[in-house]
Amino acid sequence: MHPAKLTGLIVVCVLANFCGCAAPLDHPEIRSVLDKQVAAWNKGDIAGFMAGYWKSEAMEFSTPGKVTKGWQATLDRYRTKYPTGEKMGSLEFTDVSVSLRKPDEAEVSGHYRHQTPDGLHSGQFFLHMRRIDGAWVVVKDHTVGD
Numbered sequence: 001m002h003p004a005k006l007t008g009l010i011v012v013c014v015l016a017n018f019c020g021c022a023a024p025l026d027h028p029e030i031r032s033v034l035d036k037q038v039a040a041w042n043k044g045d046i047a048g049f050m051a052g053y054w055k056s057e058a059m060e061f062s063t064p065g066k067v068t069k070g071w072q073a074t075l076d077r078y079r080t081k082y083p084t085g086e087k088m089g090s091l092e093f094t095d096v097s098v099s100l101r102k103p104d105e106a107e108v109s110g111h112y113r114h115q116t117p118d119g120l121h122s123g124q125f126f127l128h129m130r131r132i133d134g135a136w137v138v139v140k141d142h143t144v145g146d
Helices: 003-018 028-042 046-050 071-081
Strands: 060-063 066-069 090-102 105-116 119-132 135-145
Touching (some): 028 046, 028 090, 046 071
């Protein structure tokens, strides 16, 4: 390879390694986790939605004023708040942004729209995700309503 072309290739590779932000489509595995969560939620499947979370007592879900620690406690919280598919309503994620911190860690943020029989709820979510045993999972979820 010509030295000038090799130098250009090296510069591109170095810049790619320093760039922590990328479009959501650059992270299909992470986007797939979120898409599966939305699909499960919209089918009334809380257990399917929870499959995107780390099944550990160290997993954390927080909203202003309340922190739930542990996968099972978070599942129980959802089941109490949304006992039926009708109560769950429909969910949509938009404006998702993924920033890789390490090859196996990412920060994800976006907006949600949640239509329930009580009305439309919306806000933002901030996720810390890790690749554990080959799968991307949510380790910490901080969700804030508008």
